Amino acid sequence: MKVYIDTDTEGSACVVGEPSADGRQIGPFQFEYVRRRLPEEVTAAVEGARSAGATDIVVHDCGYLRGFAPAGTVLYYDELPRGIRIALGRVTLEEVVRDSGFDAAFLLGRHARAGVETGVLAHSFSTLGIDKLWLNGEEIGEIGIKALELGSLGIPIALLTADEDGVREAKELLGDIEVVATKKGYDYHGAISLHPADACDLIRKHAALALGRLDEFKPFHIDPPYELKILTSTEEGCEARIKRHPNSKRLGPCTLVKTTDNPLDIWGYPHRFSLNRPR
DSSP, X not given: OEEEEEEOSTTSTTOOOOOBTTBSSOOGGGHHHHHHHHHHHHHHHHHHHHHTTOXXXXXXXXXXXXXTBOTTOOSOGGGSOTTOEEEOTTOOHHHHHTTSOOOEEEEEEEOOOTTOTTSTTOOBSBTTTEEXXXXXXXXXXXXXXXXXXXXXXTOOEEEEEEOHHXXXXXXXXXXXXXXXXXXXXXXXXXXXXXXXXXXXXHHHHHHHHHHHTGGGOOOOOOOSOEEEEEEESSHHHHHHHHHHSTTEEEEETTEEEEEESOGGGSSOSSSOOOTTSOO
């Protein structure tokens, strides 16, 4: 059994960040803590998956800590369990999973979409530049777009960990998948969290349960064509994103729309970005 594990940063237990001068993000105070926390939760997911029969596990570092760790280089890799494979740096989702026969995906450390008031560190791809996203007229965030990308490659999401708002968003889209709510948000930077060790215990448990229910999960799908509308925070940001997104046009000072028939191109440019380029 082959499992793909995607890791983000904001949805781990006891991670809330702090307000910063240049925007709403994790902030430097917790950067080092995040890098220690993530391997513990990834390890729990790996252990749970192995207990349920997983024999081949790829962990994909998809995190980003602005100004501290470039995209795809967040995890402390020597703290992860031996015997896994690790995708990091500029390798794309498609390059990692296409034709590899993965049976399931786990999304760890996820967060709610931009605009969710009680979502801890809630955003959609950019904490500084994007106010909202709509796909075919419906609000969407990173969880939905990631699910659609994986679904286009034939991979169902079996487990997701996030704050309560992220979990709710995932279940509304994906149905009765296995989830772990690591914390309850009260504000962008405020939550009541599980103890980190208790969160790991739940992740280990639900990773095993997820693989025991694989026949219940289907790859997420939305019929094409796709129209992604992006509301940016500034006019300059709108113009910059038009240049990054093929097949897009400006609808207003801070609004652009992109059309495509390929789920892998909905957000990507396509899926690659400079490690030094702000998101």
